[in-house]
Amino acid sequence: MKNKILAMAASALLLSACNKPAGNEVDKVVEIGEPTLFTKANDEAQRNVEKTFLSKVSGESLYKYHDMLASVPHVAGSVGDWQVIDSMAKAFEEMGLEVEVHEFWALLPTPVAASLEITSPDKLTLNLFQDVIEGDEYTNNAKVEFGYNGYSGSGTVESEIVYVNRGTKADFDHLKEMGISLEGKIAFARYGGNYRGYKAKFAEEAGAIGLLIFTDPADTGYAVALPYPEGPGDTSTSMQWGSLLTGLYEGDPLTPGYPATEDAERLDPADVVGLPKIPVQPISWGAAEKIMSRMTGEAIRDQSWQGGLPMRYRLTGGPDLKVKLMVDQKWEIKKSASVLGTLRGSQEPEKKIIIGSHHDAWIYGAIDPTAGTISVMETARIASEMAKEGILPKRSLVFAGWGAEEEGLIGSTEWVEANLDDLKQNAVAYINLDAAAQGPYLSASGSPSIQRAVVNAASRISHGDGSLLEHWLNGRDENAGGLTRPRFGNMGGGSDHTAFIALAAVPALGLNGKGDARGVAHSFYDNLNWYRQNVGSDYESAQMITNIVGVTAYALANSDLIDLDIGRYVNDTKMHLESLSGMKLSKEFLTLNEGQKTAADFHPIMEALARFQKATAPLLAGLDATKMSAEEISSWNKKIMAMEDLWLKPDGLPDRPFYQNMFGATDGNAGYAAWMLPNIRWAIEYQDNDYLNKVIPIYVSIFDDMTKVAQGD
C-alpha cells in the first residue's frame, strides 16, 4: 500500500490515551432487520461450501506463495517485476483459471543517481544506502539501489534548511504564520501524517528548492520497538521508498481517465499536474541526526513537532548549515502488467466478485503488498481445487494481482478504466488485501453495503475458542468491550480499491490483520526474513485473512439475493452528515447562507434519507429468498446493483475529476484518509457556498432515485 502505517499508529495512540474513539463519528447502528438471502436448499449447500473452503486453507501453501512473490526485488517495470508477473500467471494457469495478463504502458521512475552532503559548517557525505544485516540474506543484494522517492525531480540544489515537521498543509501554514520562509531553502520533513506526495507538493508550492524526508525514530524506530534484526523496528539506516505522485487522476499520469495502452495518446510530462519539479530524497534517521545536530536556529514552538532524535528539534538550520542534494531520476514509459485469474460462475458468470492485491513492491515487499497477495493466491488455489471437486461459485470469482500500485495505483486503475461498463453493471464487490497479514487482530474498512456480508461471514468462522467475529470484536483495542458490531474504517486512498469506488461505484472492502510489529515498510528490510521473524513463519495471520476472504467471497458469489446491505447507507450518510456539521466553518461562509438554517443546511438530504428509509426499510427487512420466485430475485438483484451506481456523477470533484463517487473519496490534502460525502466536504474545505448549494440537491436526488429504483418494477 502507499504506506498508511504512521497515520494509523498515531490514531491508535490517541485512542488509548483518551479512552474514547478518535474522531466524531460514532457507530450508531440503525437496525432494519436481516433479510433471508438464500433459498433453503442453497443455504444448506453454502454451509458445506464454507466448511470445505476453510478445511483447505494452509499455512504451508501461504509460505510457498510468499517465497514465489517476494524473493527478488521487483519494482514495477523491472526484470523482477516480470518474473513475478510470469509466476502469477503460470500459477493461475496451473489452477485452471482463465488468465488475463493486462499489460499497460505507464510513466515510471527509475533512479539513476543521488547524493547528499553537508557542505557547511563541515563537509560530510551522508549515507543513502541501507545496512546489510548479518543473518538476513535478502539485505545482501548488490542490485538494491540507494533509497529514492519515485517521480522526484532531478537536479542539484544546495541551501540552508527548514524543518517542516510532517509537511502537512497545517505544518506549512504554521511556518507561514511564524514568518519562516521556505523560499530557496531545502525543506526537511519527517514521514507520517500524510501521503509523502503532499509533502513534496506543499514544499514546492512554498518555494522550497528541494526536500528531504526522514524516518523519525519516534514513529517506527527505537521509540516504539527494538530495531531490526533484534526486533521489528527501523534501524538507523532504514529509509522509506515511495511515490510522490499527486494529481487530478489516479493511475498512469500520462493517460488520465483512459487506459494506458501501448499506442494511447499521451500527455507531455511537463503538462501533468502532480509531478514534482524539485529533487526529493528519503533519508534515514541516522542521516537526519547528522543534519539536525548541526541546526542552530530557533527551537520548535509546538511540542507536537518534536520527534525521537536525541535533541531539541529546531525550525531552521541557521545560515551556517548548508546541505547539498543531488537527485538524478529518469521517468520513462515502461511496460508492466496486472495478472487476473477468473473462476467462472456456474449460474451468473457475468456477475463477479473481485479479490485483489498488488504484486509490485519497492524492493522485496514481503509485507507490502505480499502479506496480502498470498491470500489472493491461496483463495484462488482453494477455489480452483473446489471447482475441480464440482463446487463452483454461482457468480464468478476474479483474482487479481495489480501492477505498479506503488507508483500511483496504476495497474488497478488502468484495468478499471478498460472495463468500466462491465464493472458498473456486473461487479458485485471488490475485496482488497494490500499488505494484509501483519498480525493477529482483524480490522476492516468497507463501503456501507458490504459490511453486513463480512460481519456475518466472520460469525460463521471458528477462531480460537470462539468465532472470528468474537475475536474481531475483542480485538486488541481494550475499549472494544461492549461493541456488538465491529467498527469499519472509511475507504480512504492509498490502495487498489480506489478506482473501483471512484469510477465504478463497486462496493469495496479492505481487510487487515494487525499486530505489534512496527516499522520497515517500503524499506529494504521489508523482506521474508523480517516477516518470518516478526510476524511469524506459521502464517496464522494470513490464514485468518484467507478464511474471512473465502467465506465472504463465497457468500457474495452464491447468495440468491445479492448480499449488499443498501439500507446501511441511511445510517452511514447520517453519521457522515453529523461529522460534517461539526466541521469548522468560517464566518464568511456562514454569512453567505443567511436564508438557511446553518451554513451547511443538510435538512433536504436528511429528509430525502427519511423518505428513502420509510420507503425501503420494511421492504429490505422483509426480503426473503425462500418466498421469492427466481424472477423476483433476479429483478431485485438488478435493482440493488443499480442503486449502488446512483452514487456516480461524471463531474467528479471540482479539482479532481477522477473522484466521481459522491459517497466517498480520497482526502484531497493528505492522500490516505477519506473524505466522506466528498462534494460537501470539498465545499466546506474551500468555503465554496455556490458549490455547496449545487451539490446538496444532487445528494437529495441520489436518495430519491434510490427510493424510485427500490419501489420500481
Add this chain to the structure above:
Amino acid sequence: MKNKILAMAASALLLSACNKPAGNEVDKVVEIGEPTLFTKANDEAQRNVEKTFLSKVSGESLYKYHDMLASVPHVAGSVGDWQVIDSMAKAFEEMGLEVEVHEFWALLPTPVAASLEITSPDKLTLNLFQDVIEGDEYTNNAKVEFGYNGYSGSGTVESEIVYVNRGTKADFDHLKEMGISLEGKIAFARYGGNYRGYKAKFAEEAGAIGLLIFTDPADTGYAVALPYPEGPGDTSTSMQWGSLLTGLYEGDPLTPGYPATEDAERLDPADVVGLPKIPVQPISWGAAEKIMSRMTGEAIRDQSWQGGLPMRYRLTGGPDLKVKLMVDQKWEIKKSASVLGTLRGSQEPEKKIIIGSHHDAWIYGAIDPTAGTISVMETARIASEMAKEGILPKRSLVFAGWGAEEEGLIGSTEWVEANLDDLKQNAVAYINLDAAAQGPYLSASGSPSIQRAVVNAASRISHGDGSLLEHWLNGRDENAGGLTRPRFGNMGGGSDHTAFIALAAVPALGLNGKGDARGVAHSFYDNLNWYRQNVGSDYESAQMITNIVGVTAYALANSDLIDLDIGRYVNDTKMHLESLSGMKLSKEFLTLNEGQKTAADFHPIMEALARFQKATAPLLAGLDATKMSAEEISSWNKKIMAMEDLWLKPDGLPDRPFYQNMFGATDGNAGYAAWMLPNIRWAIEYQDNDYLNKVIPIYVSIFDDMTKVAQGD
C-alpha cells in the same frame, strides 16, 4: 518543594491531548450566595489598603531578595543555610517585625562520597558531577558536591540491573506479574510519577540492593526544551538532588509528632520507618545512556515505559552488564532554623494569617524555593512599610521562612508541633509559596474554605488589560474557556502546608505562577543565572504572586466576618465522594457489604451533608456584617474557626498517624498527590471494610457537629 514538576507536567500533557480535565472530579459549584463580610466603613478602608499595597510591589525589590536568598549553596544545616537564616532574621528585624528564629535539631544527611562504575562488560566510571556552564558563574563553584539523595543508605553494591520505569507501586507490580525479580539486583528508575522516596521504599521492599534514579530527557530534557544554557531544559549532566524520607510522620524522623528541641527524646535511626537501607544515587541522562545502551535483556512491554534516550528501553540489563554503586552518607543531628517575622494585628492580634515558604535549598534553589520566598519577603516589606504609615492589619500577619523543607518538611512541621494549640485556635489561614514565581500563568491549590477569598482578591487586582481573575481564568489552558471560577488543585503533599492541614486543620492555599520553562529543578542549574535567563529578570511573575498574596492576606486579616467559606465543604465533599465512588473496588470488598447499597455506601454522609446544607445555606448567604453587632460578628467568627477544627481526629490514618485531618491528606503511595476524604480512601485502597464502616459515621458526625456549631449560640 519536594519537586512536583514532573507529575504536573504529565497531567498537563494528558489534559491537552484529550480536551478534558484529568481525573473524575468535575468542578460543580453549589451556589450559596455571597455574604457581606465588611462593615461599610471598613469596606471602603479596605479598598485603600489594597491599593496602597499594590502600589508598593516592586520588581527591583524582589530581584534584591532573590540575590539575598539564592546566591550561595545553602542546604539545611550548612554554613550557607545559616547565612540565609541570619539574612532573613536581619531583614525582618530591619522591617520592624517581631522576629522568631525557631531552631530545631533534626537528623540531616551529609554526603561523604559516591561513585558509580560499569564493571562489566567493560569498565567505565560514570560522572556524578554536573558540568560547569560557561557564562554561568554559579556553576563554577568547587564547593558543590556530587549529586546525592538525602537519607540514602551507605554501602557498596555490585550487580545486574533491572529497569523499573518510574518506580511506582504499579510499576513494581507490573515487573512482578512478568516474573522479573529485583532480588539482589540494582533497580534503575527514572524520575517522575511519584515522590522519589517511594521509588526507594518499593525497590527495597522488592529486594533490590541499590537504586539509581535518572533524569529522563523525555521529561525535562531535549524532548521538551532546548538544554541549558541555550534554553531552560536539563543538560546531559543535570541531576536531581532530593530526599528519600518516607514515614509515618512528616518532620524530623527522630522526633515524630513532637518538637525537635535540642534535648528532646529521640528515636534510634535504626527504629525509624521510612529511612532507606539501600544506597540510592541520582544520575544524569548522560550517565543513564551509558548504562541503558549496554542493556541486552528483554525490551519493555508497555510503551509508557519508553523514555527519551535514543534507544529502545529494556527491562533487564542481562547477565553481562554489572554496575557498581558506592554511597557513603552521614546522617547527623544538626541544627537549623525557621525564621518568622510577625506584624501584630491592631484589633485581634492573637488571630493570624501565616504566609510562608521554605528558605533551604539543595544547592542555590533560585526556583525551589526562592521563587516563592522572595514574595514572602516582599509582602513582609510592604506590610511593614504600610504599618509605619499607620495602615495596620486588624489580625496579625506572620511571615515565615521554613528550614529543612527539602529533607522532609522539617522546619514547618517542628514549628506547627510547637505551636499546635495556638494554631488550632487562632490561625485563620496558611498561604504557601514554595517555588511560586516560575511564569505568567496563575494556578492555585486550596482548602475549600479559602478559595472564595483568593478568587475575590484576584477580581480586585488589575492585570494587563483586565483583572487578575480574568487572566487566571483565561490561563494557558486553551480549554479554560467558559470557566467562571478558576479550578483549584487539592492540597497534596510535598510542601510546608502539610503540617498546618494535617495537625491543625488550618485552611491552606498554595499559589504558583507557571510558565514554559522546564527542567533543572533540584539541580546545580537551579540558580539565579538560569532563573533570570529563562523566567526573566523583570520579576513579573513574582510581582503577580506578591499582588495576589498581599490582597488575599489583607482580606483575611481585615474582614469583620472572617472570610472562610465553610459552605464550600458541601460542594467539595460531594465531589470527592463521587470520585471515590468511581474507584475500583474488589469483589471481595463488595461481598463484605451485602446489607449496604454499594460497597462504599456514602448515603449517610450525603444525608448529613444535606442536613448541614439545609441548616446553614440561608444562614451563610445571609451573613451581613453591616447589620451585625460587634458581638454577633465575634461570635460567628469563633464558630467558623471551630467548624474547621472539626476535621481533626487524633487517630490519623491507620498507617500514618500524622494525618489527622479527615478532609485531606498526602497520597500514601506516591507522596505528592492528595488523598481526599483520606480515611475513606485508605479503606478503599486497602480494601478494609471494617475500617470503612468505622469511619463513615465519623464523617457523618463531622457534618452534624458543624450543623450544631453553626446553629449554636
